[in-house]
Amino acid sequence: MRDGAPVVVESRHGRARLVARVGEETAPGQVFCAFHFPASGVNRLTSHHADTVTSCPEYKVTAVRVSVP
Numbered sequence: 075m076r077d078g079a080p081v082v083v084e085s086r087h088g089r090a091r092l093v094a095r096v097g098e099e100t101a102p103g104q105v106f107c108a109f110h111f112p113a114s115g116v117n118r119l120t121s122h123h124a125d126t127v128t129s130c131p132e133y134k135v136t137a138v139r140v141s142v143p
Contacts, residue, residue, distance in 0.1 A: 075142060085138045088118030105140060
């Protein structure tokens with residue numbers, strides 16, 4: 075997987091098409107997806123549960139598979 079390559083990130087809840095940013099900021103075997111921009115589709119990777127006060131989705135650890143389309 076190369077920096078800037080298109081990737082598909084899938085969880086048991088959904089999938090998102092993103093652009094890979096390869097670096098040393100995360101531990102081996104981990105990925106990070108910014109969820110600030112709804113158009114990215116990252117929120118589809120988490121469960122439908124939301125905080126009752128803020129209505130923010132549950133941003134916890136979610137197992138994912140990353141592949142190159």
